[in-house]
Amino acid sequence: xxxxxxxxxxxxxxxxxxxxxxxxxxxxxxxxxxxxxxxxxxxxxxxxxxxxxxxxxxxxxxxxxxxxxxxxxxxxxxxxxxxxxxxxxxxxxxxxxxxxxxxxxxxxxxxxxxxxxxxxxxxxxxxxxxxxxxxxxxxxxxxxxxxxxxxxxxxxxxxxxxxxxxxxxxxxx
Numbered sequence: 001x002x003x004x005x006x007x008x009x010x011x012x013x014x015x016x017x018x019x020x021x022x023x024x025x026x027x028x029x030x031x032x033x034x035x036x037x038x039x040x041x042x043x044x045x046x047x048x049x050x051x052x053x054x055x056x057x058x059x060x061x062x063x064x065x066x067x068x069x070x071x072x073x074x075x076x077x078x079x080x081x082x083x084x085x086x087x088x089x090x091x092x093x094x095x096x097x098x099x100x101x102x103x104x105x106x107x108x109x110x111x112x113x114x115x116x117x118x119x120x121x122x123x124x125x126x127x128x129x130x131x132x133x134x135x136x137x138x139x140x141x142x143x144x145x146x147x148x149x150x151x152x153x154x155x156x157x158x159x160x161x162x163x164x165x166x167x168x169x170x171x172x173x
Contacts, residue, residue: 044166048133051164054096055137059160063090064124066142074101074158076143083114083122090125097132098163099124103141105157132163 058064059072063082066075079101102111103120112119141158144151 047164047166048135051096051133051135051162055135055160055162058094058096058099058162059137059139066140070140070142072137073140073142073155074160076141079122079124079141080115080119082124091127094125094127096125096162097129097165098126098134098161100134100161100163101139101141102159102161103156104138104159127165129163129165131166133166134161134163136161 056072059074064074064078066073066078101122101124111121113121113123136159139158139160140155142153142155145154
């Protein structure tokens with residue numbers, strides 16, 4: 001009888017130790033879930049901030065910039081070249097998921113994608129990602145034209161849209 005009582009106490013103690021162990025494992029998983037949730041939301045906010053700050057940088061890159069002295073002005077001829085598929089060579093160069101430029105003033109309501117005659121929409125770069133959030137800013141779309149025997153700069157108001165990838169869990173928000 002003493003032997004059975006001792007074995008029973010050992011079994012009770014081992015079950016108690018296993019129960020306490022599982023309790024601390026569950027508490028640890030809960031704390032890690034909260035901590036990684038904050039890291040995930042911080043990473044998403046950082047990606048959005050990167051996209052916003054990238055707008056000025058992208059517009060100022062020599063691949064798109066019209067005049068080095070002007071900020072937020074893009075060259076229409078360079079846009080036509082980059083939207084013609086040339087930007088695929090820059091896949092590792094762009095820090096964002098997509099780059100698009102629209103003419104917003106003095107154009108028709110219909111979107112005509114470049115390269116074509118009378119176009120007003122330039123899809124400069126697309127990484128092919130489906131879930132992206134776009135941020136935008138206004139830019140000047142400029143080109144050199146020859147009118148009435150003189151060469152001058154002709155600028156139009158445009159809008160640059162930069163897309164950043166968002167996670168699947170945010171799409172439903």
